[in-house]
Amino acid sequence: MSASTIQDVAKASGVSVATVSRVLNNSATVAEATREMVLNTIKQLDYQPNLLGRNLRRTETRLILALLPTIANPFYSRIVKGIEDVAHKNGYNVMLCNTDSTKEREQLYLGLLKNRLADGVILMAPRIEGEELTAISADFPVVQCCEYKEGAKVSLVRIDNYAAARKAAKHLISLGHKKIGIISSHSDFLSILRREEGFRSVLEEAGLPLEDQYLAYGDYSFKSGHRSALALLALKEQPTAIFAISDVMAIGALRALREKGLKVPDDVAVVGFDNISFSSMCDPMLTTVSQPKYDLGCTAMDLLLKTIQGELKEPLEIVLENELVIRESTIRS
Amino acid sequence: MSASTIQDVAKASGVSVATVSRVLNNSATVAEATREMVLNTIKQLDYQPNLLGRNLRRTETRLILALLPTIANPFYSRIVKGIEDVAHKNGYNVMLCNTDSTKEREQLYLGLLKNRLADGVILMAPRIEGEELTAISADFPVVQCCEYKEGAKVSLVRIDNYAAARKAAKHLISLGHKKIGIISSHSDFLSILRREEGFRSVLEEAGLPLEDQYLAYGDYSFKSGHRSALALLALKEQPTAIFAISDVMAIGALRALREKGLKVPDDVAVVGFDNISFSSMCDPMLTTVSQPKYDLGCTAMDLLLKTIQGELKEPLEIVLENELVIRESTIRS
DNA sequence: TTGTATGCGTTATCAC
DNA sequence: GTGATAACGCATACAA
Numbered sequence A, B: 001m002s003a004s005t006i007q008d009v010a011k012a013s014g015v016s017v018a019t020v021s022r023v024l025n026n027s028a029t030v031a032e033a034t035r036e037m038v039l040n041t042i043k044q045l046d047y048q049p050n051l052l053g054r055n056l057r058r059t060e061t062r063l064i065l066a067l068l069p070t071i072a073n074p075f076y077s078r079i080v081k082g083i084e085d086v087a088h089k090n091g092y093n094v095m096l097c098n099t100d101s102t103k104e105r106e107q108l109y110l111g112l113l114k115n116r117l118a119d120g121v122i123l124m125a126p127r128i129e130g131e132e133l134t135a136i137s138a139d140f141p142v143v144q145c146c147e148y149k150e151g152a153k154v155s156l157v158r159i160d161n162y163a164a165a166r167k168a169a170k171h172l173i174s175l176g177h178k179k180i181g182i183i184s185s186h187s188d189f190l191s192i193l194r195r196e197e198g199f200r201s202v203l204e205e206a207g208l209p210l211e212d213q214y215l216a217y218g219d220y221s222f223k224s225g226h227r228s229a230l231a232l233l234a235l236k237e238q239p240t241a242i243f244a245i246s247d248v249m250a251i252g253a254l255r256a257l258r259e260k261g262l263k264v265p266d267d268v269a270v271v272g273f274d275n276i277s278f279s280s281m282c283d284p285m286l287t288t289v290s291q292p293k294y295d296l297g298c299t300a301m302d303l304l305l306k307t308i309q310g311e312l313k314e315p316l317e318i319v320l321e322n323e324l325v326i327r328e329s330t331i332r333s
Numbered sequence C: 001t002t003g004t005a006t007g008c009g010t011t012a013t014c015a016c
Numbered sequence D: 001g002t003g004a005t006a007a008c009g010c011a012t013a014c015a016a
Helices: A006-013 A017-024 A032-045 A051-058 A075-089 A103-114 A130-139 A161-174 A190-205 A222-233 A247-259 A293-308 B006-013 B017-024 B032-045 B051-058 B075-089 B103-114 B130-139 B161-174 B190-205 B222-233 B247-259 B293-308
Strands: A063-068 A093-098 A120-123 A142-145 A155-159 A180-185 A215-218 A241-244 A269-274 A287-290 A317-320 A323-325 B063-068 B093-098 B120-123 B142-145 B155-159 B180-185 B215-218 B241-244 B269-274 B287-290 B317-320 B323-325
Touching (some): A006 A032, A051 B051, A063 A075, A063 A103, A075 A093, A075 B093, A093 B075, A103 A120, A103 A130, A120 A293, A142 A293, A155 A161, A155 A293, A161 A190, A161 A241, A161 A287, A180 A190, A180 A222, A222 A241, A241 A247, A247 A269, A293 A317, B006 B017, B063 B103, B075 B093, B103 B120, B142 B293, B155 B293, B161 B190, B161 B241, B222 B247, B247 B269
Parallel strands (some): A063 A093, A063 A120, A155 A317, A241 A269, A269 A287, B063 B093, B063 B120, B120 B142, B142 B155, B180 B215, B269 B287
């Protein structure tokens, strides 16, 4: 476990640490001869600058934290790709942190931000309260992506969840469905509430107000989608269509329907949300609301960079487009 | 962007920084009265210790990096959960790093290890050469998990890939299949080569040596599985069974078969590898070789902790059990 | 062009 | 029990 420092390099090169530092940082004011010699001993000693020292001195880390509830939901993978691409292009590294959907772990990682271990954070499913988030955001660079909290005055990139859910509802209504179940989640994300509201609004306009029993709650897992669908199917009047606020849960619902011997879409139609890659691999392929995941990630990182560079006075909210992708789970091909 | 330091706290409390530090680290030798007062001003100033300073001084970060090719493959999510659970239990944090399957990004993150920004690294799909990996491992704590490189003298947790693939092959042979295709990947992971070898060995023992044309290569994506399956189906003599070295690719193959109007398992049987959660959600449910993902993660982190604590003189290799899970894609239920 | 000296924020070793 | 102070490894203002 060797650990040569800048001092070792200086000594071995017969120069001062300042000169070595200059070589390290490509400072112009260093003679070509010395530069070469120093670079040589750096290779020789296999010297690696200690980032703790450097970052402490520079008070920047060039590190971004991306907080997500779990990597188990493939929804996040394209978003992360977008974040990374923009970050790398700008000389930043990205690290992913699983919050496990708990306030505690989220606070822990936000603590690393407060403790200067990272230059900024992108939150993909904030769990802490809006006020706390607002407070942190006042002192440190933070951006919310996709999911967001009530009352948080924090930059945000999202789609219009209300309008998106309306598209899904209108599609089902246009197919003649009258009994429609929803699989939502118990989170207090505004994104999810908006989807519920949007979906409801269309049903009401169609004179088919949503009854409480047609609303089931899951936790974004396959199993919870499966379980919720079974609950909906246990009603006296089975729904003829199910809308899930996440593809993963919609796919769990597909499995439940299969187990019950119901045909999709003939007996029951299903609409998901997110358009994860899996939604076009399952059978039947899933009709779903597509979020521009890659762009959401890129835009969030752009916003964060602006925040870090102080170009943003106050929180900004950016809304990207969405699209209903119609596949086999609602219409026979 | 406030940034109160230990000095500010000391000044405001009317004590020295040493005392504040003692309070921070629960040093026993501090009077109850002073402790309370200091804690008070810490709250008041919303003081957050700067981890760069602390880590620099302590020469440890309590941070672990988990390097994976992409979070798009759900295979990794349970492994990561195992790593995190053990890490948290021992006071370490885990951050995930996408290498995008490139040597460059992997080297970059390993650089952070060399530069003391993290205490150790778990590699889930190493891309750099075995010798380079061996060299790094000689100086820094590194553990390979699941996939591993030829010639790397580095700690490793894995399953017996050879034996596991043999189970899959024997299963297909026992079902009477004679023309069997394989979807593998072009990586130079020993794990994958062993699977190929194991599978081949059974075919040979059955007098059905694998012809080159029955071997297709993908890149672990749905699409590549889909594409590879189409290639296999284009052969004059179509295979009646397909073995994919990853569930994701196997599921892509299922889709290709559906498109070609072929019934699974009646026309073509399919076996995957990994047992990701999705494999029991798709239709038909996938027969697959199950890796003990959570345990693999836990064990890898255990090994890394031992390495960090210097309890491990030289690289250790641990082999965990695997299991063939038989589902609808090979046998009608 | 290079060296000296200082400070980044913390912990730890001394003294007292 | 507490306070100076050195040190961690680096970058930079200022001298030379």
